[in-house]
Amino acid sequence: MDLEFIHKYAPLYVEAAGLTARIAFFGIVFSLIVGVLCGFIRHFKVPVLQRIVGAYIELSRNTPLLVQLFFLYYGLPKLGIMLSSEQCAVAGLTFLGGSYMCESIRSGLDSIEPIQTESAYSLGFTPVQTMRYILFPQALAVSVPAITANMIFLIKETSVVSAIALADLMFVAKDLIGLYYQTDEALLMLVISYLILLLPISIISSLVERRLRYAGFGN
Amino acid sequence: MQDLGISILFKGTNFLRLLGGLWTTVKISLIAVLISLPLGIILGLLMTSNSKFIKAVCRVYLDFIRIMPQLVLLFLVYFGATRTFGVNLSAFTSAVIVFVMWGTAEMGDLVRSALISIPKHQYDSAAALGMNSRQTFRYVILPQTVRRLLPPSINLITRMIKTTSLVVLIGMVEVLKVAQQIIDANRFEYPTASLWIYGVIFLLYFLICWPISLLSRALEKRWAD
Numbered sequence: 001m002d003l004e005f006i007h008k009y010a011p012l013y014v015e016a017a018g019l020t021a022r023i024a025f026f027g028i029v030f031s032l033i034v035g036v037l038c039g040f041i042r043h044f045k046v047p048v049l050q051r052i053v054g055a056y057i058e059l060s061r062n063t064p065l066l067v068q069l070f071f072l073y074y075g076l077p078k079l080g081i082m083l084s085s086e087q088c089a090v091a092g093l094t095f096l097g098g099s100y101m102c103e104s105i106r107s108g109l110d111s112i113e114p115i116q117t118e119s120a121y122s123l124g125f126t127p128v129q130t131m132r133y134i135l136f137p138q139a140l141a142v143s144v145p146a147i148t149a150n151m152i153f154l155i156k157e158t159s160v161v162s163a164i165a166l167a168d169l170m171f172v173a174k175d176l177i178g179l180y181y182q183t184d185e186a187l188l189m190l191v192i193s194y195l196i197l198l199l200p201i202s203i204i205s206s207l208v209e210r211r212l213r214y215a216g217f218g219n
Numbered sequence: 220m221q222d223l224g225i226s227i228l229f230k231g232t233n234f235l236r237l238l239g240g241l242w243t244t245v246k247i248s249l250i251a252v253l254i255s256l257p258l259g260i261i262l263g264l265l266m267t268s269n270s271k272f273i274k275a276v277c278r279v280y281l282d283f284i285r286i287m288p289q290l291v292l293l294f295l296v297y298f299g300a301t302r303t304f305g306v307n308l309s310a311f312t313s314a315v316i317v318f319v320m321w322g323t324a325e326m327g328d329l330v331r332s333a334l335i336s337i338p339k340h341q342y343d344s345a346a347a348l349g350m351n352s353r354q355t356f357r358y359v360i361l362p363q364t365v366r367r368l369l370p371p372s373i374n375l376i377t378r379m380i381k382t383t384s385l386v387v388l389i390g391m392v393e394v395l396k397v398a399q400q401i402i403d404a405n406r407f408e409y410p411t412a413s414l415w416i417y418g419v420i421f422l423l424y425f426l427i428c429w430p431i432s433l434l435s436r437a438l439e440k441r442w443a444d
Binding site: 061067074076157173177190202 | 286287288289290291294295298299301302303377381382384385387388395398402410411413414415416417418420421424425428429432
């Protein structure tokens with residue numbers, strides 16, 4: 001193990017981890033927005049839109065992110081739609097993540113029995129109050145564990161963006177292996193970088209999940 | 220647009236070459252699923268064992284495999300094994316090893332959660348009916364576990380097929396690589412080739428994975444208790 005090598009090239013990994021984190025952050029935020037919209041459409045069975053959202057979910061869940069990215073990055077410019085690598089990565093991640101987030105949010109909304117809404121109305125709650133005090137907290141207890149699992153999934157999925165010329169962690173590791181043949185050191189730093197990115201979120205999510213379990217009715 | 224770019228698919232053996240490329244990754248996923256099924260069942264059984272030590276070891280394995288992006292695992296085996304152990308693995312072998320490791324972890328976790336989801340009163344009732352432990356497992360626990368296990372295991376096949384698309388990044392010639400070759404060879408004759416070819420690959424993946432997802436969902440609905 002060459003500590004000097006690690007010391008010398010660690011800044012490259014820090015920079016690359018920043019890029020990974022940035023792409024993942026925007027991807028997660030946008031997929032949450034898409035997910036909430038689609039989740040509500042699916043739950044309230046909005047006519048027509050419901051069909052479109054259904055088709056989108058099937059398409060995005062049954063194709064790999066790598067293929068989606070290739071299509072966005074190399075295919076779409078032929079239609080005159082030019083996106084930068086980073087925009088492509090965020091768009092691809094949103095396309096993929098949106099459907100996963102939608103399913104998590106919908107399953108939370110679907111898990112609430114209609115009697116909850118009816119009881120709230122009979123107690124004189126307004127629809128907004130019902131949403132805020134009755135439905136939202138209960139849906140959250142079901143949705144949040146699934147949403148955090150999706151976040152971890154999406155951060156992991158960003159590892160393929162090196163295929164569309166983004167200098168992320170994978171790219172740096174491969175570059176160092178190619179340039180200096182210090183494979184062990186390069187791979188060790190790669191693993192440590194991903195652990196630093198993912199472990200805290202994984203631990204926080206299991207803590208949150210444990211806390212939320214009390215919020216579920218009758219558990 | 221001199222003529223429709225999609226005609227590139229039917230030029231020569233292009234479409235067959237794409238399908239051949241797709242078969243490479245599907246083959247890896249099928250081999251990996253077949254091997255990781257039995258291994259995953261063993262792992263799942265080990266994780267429900269009483270030994271704290273075995274449980275801890277399985278836990279560490281499972282957590283490491285699940286938290287690392289699959290591409291990192293591919294790099295570790297493909298680049299790391301060569302350097303550290305001096306074994307020269309082909310991209311195909313490394314891919315199979317990685318996806319067996321990953322599939323075993325995922326399958327093990329499915330088996331574990333299916334086993335612990337069986338309520339304790341099922342064991343108690345079987346005992347009250349005079350069944351011995353083997354009969355309990357064979358007639359009471361196993362049928363219920365299989366029902367809970369089959370839909371997510373079928374789903375694992377689609378995840379496997381989607382994830383094996385990564386092997387192009389360790390230099391295997393599969394569908395995306397073949398696509399690049401076709402596009403580069405026809406750069407001047409068919410300038411819009413990339414749109415059509417990547418679009419077709421997108422659809423091909425969908426056509427493979429979608430029926431499997433539908434089957435998994437149908438079974439889940441049918442066996443919902």
